[in-house]
Amino acid sequence: MKTFIYPGSFDPVTNGHMDIIERASKICDKLFVAVLISHSKQPLFSMEERVSLLKRAVSHCDNVEVECFSGLLVDYVAQKNAKVIIKGLRAVSDFEYELQMALLNQKMAPDIETLFMMSNINYSFLSSSMVKELAKYGGNIKGLVPECIEEDVLRKFKK
Numbered sequence: 285m286k287t288f289i290y291p292g293s294f295d296p297v298t299n300g301h302m303d304i305i306e307r308a309s310k311i312c313d314k315l316f317v318a319v320l321i322s323h324s325k326q327p328l329f330s331m332e333e334r335v336s337l338l339k340r341a342v343s344h345c346d347n348v349e350v351e352c353f354s355g356l357l358v359d360y361v362a363q364k365n366a367k368v369i370i371k372g373l374r375a376v377s378d379f380e381y382e383l384q385m386a387l388l389n390q391k392m393a394p395d396i397e398t399l400f401m402m403s404n405i406n407y408s409f410l411s412s413s414m415v416k417e418l419a420k421y422g423g424n425i426k427g428l429v430p431e432c433i434e435e436d437v438l439r440k441f442k443k
């Protein structure tokens with residue numbers, strides 16, 4: 285069984301993430317979207333909120349499951365019996381950091397591969413931080429996040 289792991293902060297999930305999830309889920313048997321519990325990054329949405337928004341957004345994808353993890357990604361991947369980490373690449377700016385992470389993970393776990401998927405051209409400018417910045421100042425986030433979570437993102441800034 286081909287199991288892929290797609291890790292990230294997903295603070296919150298965007299249509300750029302959704303594009304990677306939908307494309308990756310077509311070339312594996314099972315895709316785990318893994319929400320990182322980070323103690324250094326201070327997310328806007330709690331881990332429970334990020335997982336819940338993602339679960340709603342992927343409810344139409346039969347072979348996709350949402351989980352959270354802490355600690356080393358390679359340990360989580362091994363625990364899931366997976367061999368592949370999926371990452372999305374937007375622009376050259378993503379490359380250096382992603383290369384460093386992929387090489388580090390390769391050193392720690394040589395049998396685990398990191399596969400990169402090029403972002404859809406329509407979402408190559410899109411990041412969770414951009415969505416948060418827009419929502420904060422009352423900008424339009426339609427088409428940037430899954431429709432079913434739009435209200436939740438806007439509500440976060442109304443409080």
Ligand code: ADP
Binds near residue numbers: 374403
């Ligand atoms: P962000 O950079 O938006 O905060 P994450 O840390 O949640 O995103 O990223 C998780 C993964 O999704 C990373 O591999 C990242 O490169 C990828 N990703 C994020 N936004 C996009 C996008 N618009 N298109 C393709 N991949 C993306």
